[in-house]
Amino acid sequence: MxxxxxxxxxxxxxxxxxxxxxxxxxxxxxxxxxxxxxxxxxxxxxxxxxxxxxxxxxxxxxxxxxxxxxxxxxxxxxxxxxxxxxxxADVTQSPDDIPVQDIETKVKSVEYLDPQVVKLHLQTPRSRRLRFISGQSVMLTIGDDIQTSMPIASCPCDDRNLHFHIPDIPGDAFSEKVFSGQLAPRDRVQLHGPKTGNFYLDHKDERHSLILCWHIGFAPIVSLMEHAMSLDIERGLYLHRFSPTPDRQYLSNLCRSWSDAYENIHTELVADRVTLLSTVEECTQVLARVASRYPDLSNFNIYVAGPPNFVEAAESVFSGLGLTAEEIKTHVDWLGVLE
Structure with a gap:
């Protein structure tokens, strides 16, 4: 019972x-x-x-x-x-109430999601689990000086097993460490965070969510979506994914499984090609086409995750449609595949 x-x-x-x-x-x-x-x-x-x-x-x-x-x-x-x-008991959902933590984690696995994207699975000690809100990021450090900031790509409901999507970035020390095979199970990675911003899921907010992400920006979206599913949130979640290679987006089957399992989740792999070199004007054109499919956004929050030009374009498009800064939640990242 x-x-x-x-x-x-x-x-x-x-x-x-x-x-x-x-x-x-x-x-x-x-x-x-x-x-x-x-x-x-x-x-x-x-x-x-x-x-x-x-x-x-x-x-x-x-x-x-x-x-x-x-x-x-x-x-x-x-x-x-x-x-x-x-x-x-303190079960607050506000990121401002979660302290910054320093945790020594161990590599559980390194799995290729795509030739240019790896899922890094880190595991915390049983007695030092990470408290975080979906959408937040942490700093990861290998050794003394190989460091990167990464959004968490897993649900807060499993705060011992943390996933990260690592892109192949030539010249980036952390990325090269992962893709060269030098990071192996049981290796230690120091974690510092989480970092607070406006990009997180508020379970008390009854507004629908229009979610736009570019390539590796899918990582914090996974955390948001899995958190929403764990909370049985019934409001609409509308996800549109952009990529430099629209015909080959990693974890595309995961998106389909969400749509198949939940009536309130709708996902699309957008055919328009967007790269790190796309201008704000080019990003604005493709984002405006998506926005035009939602004639009434008065009951929506907008989540945007991607490189600066992509995020700037989204802010311009949706603020122009009357949404406020509080309703447009952004995660800006340079991470991605340079072509």
Whole structure:
């Protein structure tokens, strides 16, 4: 039987299955609680029950004091809900409330998504998972000085397994390290972040999302889309992908699987060719054609991820249609395949 958890003071609500811990339900819902080891040792997921009944399903070594127990404190990783419950815990979705973190990760795998794009899978320690919001970026460092800023291409609901889309950029030390095969499983990569901007998913916003990305700008979009799906967001998500090679866009089958599985998700691989050398005027022409298919954008947020000219053109097109700066969320990146 499914129960319901209400987190205070945010008022965020999520379902919890019969044998699911409060922490597991929270993560499955795409929330970002404070926690560490997830097995009862560190006590980081301590919360306070204010209403309802819970049951301890896992032994934990972390010791709660008698006064804490009397006040209703418990570990979210070790307890399930017997009824609908109200819990005082920080599961805020605001990026400003998430601290900058320094975590030493290990390479889990390096997988080619395309001859010129690699998916780098990093794994954090069990006790040092990354708290982040979909759409955010981090700084990655190999050794002492090989460094790059990368958007996270995975859902906050799995904050231990982090994915990044690394493009093949001649002359870039980080890219060359990856594509030369010098970065292997179990190698260490230092992570610093996340970086806060306006490019993130607000689960409380009821507006539809028109999403425009160019090539490697798809990386933060994956995070946004997977987060939206984990939260069961019902508003419309309309994704249009541009590429320097429109007939060969990486992970195109992933987009199709989203559209097939969810009625509110619509994806298109745009046939218009856009490159890093495309001017603002050229980008404006192709983006305006997409915008013309949406005669009423009064209930939309616009997400744009790509190189500077692409983003500048999108800002011009959609601000000209009456959208405000708050409604046009941008991720600017030089990353891509230079031709």
């Amino acid at each position: 499914t129960r319901e958890i209400t987190f205070l003071p945010s008022g965020r609500v999520c379902d919890i299955e019969t044998n699911e811990t409060v922490l597991a339900a929270c993560l499955r819902a795409g929330l970002t609680p404070v926690y560490g080891c997830s097995n009862g040792n560190c006590g980081s997921c301590k919360a306070r029950l204010t209403s309802g009944d819970i049951d301890q399903v896992r032994h934990h070594d972390f010791v709660l004091t008698s006064p804490e127990k009397m006040e209703g404190y418990f570990l979210m990783c070790a307890n399930r809900a017997l009824t609908d419950i109200d819990v005082e």
